[in-house]
Amino acid sequence: MVAFVSSFLGVRTRSVQSNTDSCSNRPSREVLGGRRCVRMGFGYTPPVPGPEKVFKDDEERKTVAIIGAGLAGLSCAKYLTDAGFKPTVYEARDVLGGKVAAWKDKDGDWYETGLHIFFGAYPNMLKLFEELGIEDRLQWKEHSMTFNMRQETNATANVDGATYSQFNFPESLPAPLNGIVAILGNNDMLSWDEKVKFAMALLPAIVKGQKYVEECDQYTWTEWCKMQGVPDRVNDEVFIAMSKALNFINPDEISASVVLVALNRFLQEKKGSKMAFLDGAPPERLCKPVVKYIEERGGKVNIERPLKKINLNQDGSVKSITIRNKRKMQDEEIIADAYVSALPVDLVKILFPKEWMSTDFFKGMENLEGVPVINLHLWFDKKLTDKDQLLFSRSDLLSVYADMSNTCKEYEDPDKSMLELVLAPAEHYIDKSEEYIVHQTMKELERLFPQHIGIKASDRAKLLKSKVVKTPRSVYKTTKGLEEFRPTQKTPIPNMFLAGDYTKQMYLASMEGAVLSGKLAAQEIANAKDDLPEVDPLTKTKPEPALTYAEYARSRGLPVR
Structure with missing residues (x-):
């Protein structure tokens, strides 16, 4: 057979x-890249090449303002530095990563926006790990x-x-x-x-x-x-x-x-379906090395700097962007040679000028929206499972889950379990209380772990604490008939480009898609280098003494690697 x-x-x-x-x-x-093409041969799919260096040694490097420090924005900035540009990334929150963000609680335990899995069929993501020299941070599991x-x-x-x-x-x-x-x-x-x-x-x-x-x-x-x-x-x-x-x-x-x-x-x-877990929290173990790479090559990554407004020239191109400096509690006007939106599609629809959104290129994005996601973290007083793998729950309430005390080096604990679980679909739960969500999840776990949870448990486990992370609008919702509305990274606006999983690329709503979209946006900017609108060098925003992520990390006593 x-x-x-x-x-x-x-x-x-x-x-x-x-x-x-x-x-x-x-x-x-x-x-x-631009087409979501399925090649019918079998074998390894290579990563898309990044842009080559486009500036001569004595040539002034052009500047790029990137809005958003998720994987798409950081990827774009990384590959722009490779091409010789000087990118500056502006992130609204005080944490890197966007949809892969994570935080520490008062006990020093991490909690994340999602259960992030790296597949062998993610060539551009794996290439990024290689270029950063951090391949050893991926913990590959049994295939x-x-x-x-x-x-x-x-x-x-x-x-x-x-x-x-x-x-x-x-x-x-x-x-x-x-x-x-x-x-x-x-x-x-x-x-x-x-x-x-x-x-x-x-x-x-x-x-x-x-x-x-x-x-x-x-x-x-x-x-x-x-x-x-x-x-x-x-x-x-x-x-x-x-x-x-x-x-x-x-x-x-x-x-x-x-x-x-x-x-x-x-x-x-x-090895397309082979899976790996990152050995720690994504902002520390993935995003921070990208920031270090960018800043060592003349770029900047600034946090707590949300986009407030895009200011236009009479021809509809970008004149400048207004950024809110949360630390100084004041607005700043940023002028660059090119601009990249690495925002989620829902924010794009809110923050982009109405003049743009009424045009054929942009108005199709009204059909795109983020899907709600809920990620749960449950800490127990004993081990529930020995499985060192992603698990498909086949539950009406839950999607996938993993015991992170087994799968992730930083969260390792030989005696206690920390389950990270994705609740999906989350539409009817996103407005529910954390207590309600945890209660419903524990009822589901009675079926998954009857030996440890529920009235019939013979070796009952105690829930020590829980954390629920809600993302009302996460990756774009891939319902039928939406492919035609996904925009390319290059827009009709000569100095505005797009990055994000919702843009045209074959890996859809995934971390790989986000990284690839940023690389493709960088390639489009490199291709358009000589066609970007002229900007008076005296008006361009100079590298400001704003707090970079590295400086922020030092101020918080976090390691800077």
Whole structure:
């Protein structure tokens, strides 16, 4: 069976690659950047090249003002310094990272905006780690996908009292064979008949390629499954969990294209679905090294500096931006050669000038919005599980979770568990109290950990403390029919560029998408270097003595590495 499927896939992928419209005949940047292109060959997908240095040694370096110090903004600034520009990043909050921000409580324990997972199919993110020299901060896990089983099943109980089912990807096999073996080797969740029907349903995407995947954006995943004759149980057993992990929404909302793109990446690349955890809090272990890189090369990263207004010239280009300096409690006018918005799409719609938002390029963004996300942290007085892996809960309330005392070096504790859990969909819970959310979550954990939680627990665990982090508008919500409204990084405004997961790039609403969008924005600015509107050098904002993140960290007694 495995030989038959792999042979069939190989023939089909070759026939698609020979088509003149196939993705393999497009330039690599178009394939991986501006178009969300699915290449039908199997193997490693390389990262998009960053911009080359565009300034001569004796040439004055142009300045770029970047609004937002999330992954998109920091990535953009990093690659602009590589190209020779002098970027300055302005962040509204007192913490770096945007959607990967984290804070410490009074006990010194970290709590985060989300459960952040790094995949082998994130080439641009992994390249960034390499360029920063911090690859060792990624803690790679066994190549498997682990799902909680419903308690009425006969699956073998783990030592924590829960039952799990795994898709194990053999390290010795190349893609797509390792994925095929993983699927065929799991008999807990799907029958052979269901596996065959699902495999047959995927054939159009394999044979027709990118055009077909893009056309599927008009359907939800549930609608696509029904059209393709996929049994409902496949959705119930696997794709409710997967949809919530991809975008915090259910299969009857998520675009079919999103799931097909993810499946394609996982099946194409041998280690595409292999997962890693960062060894500590993202602001410290990822964002701070990016800031250090930027500032060592002449850039700046300033915190507590929110955007107040974008000021326009008569031709509609950016004259300057008004930034609020929270520390000095005063406004500052910033003038640069180019500007980048690395804000979430919901803030873009509020802060961008009405003159822009009424034009064809920008008004499509009105259809985009962030999805609500709730991330929970629960500290217990004993170990609940020995699993060192991301876990798919298959719960109506929860999406994915992990025991961070096992998975993350900085949070390691051999005696006590700290569960980090994502509640999804969160729409009906975002306005609920923290107490209510924790109570509902504990009821769910009675099913996941019956040995330790609930009235039937034989080895009862005590909840020591909890923390709930709500993000009312997180990554953009990837419902059907929205692909056409995603803007490119280059805009019709000659000195304004965009970065963010909602912009055009193939990795959608993810950390990889954010990093790639920043790199693509930097590339567009480098390409437009000689076409940027002229700015009087005497009016440009000089590097101000504002508090940089490094200085801020020192003032708070935080390590600066």
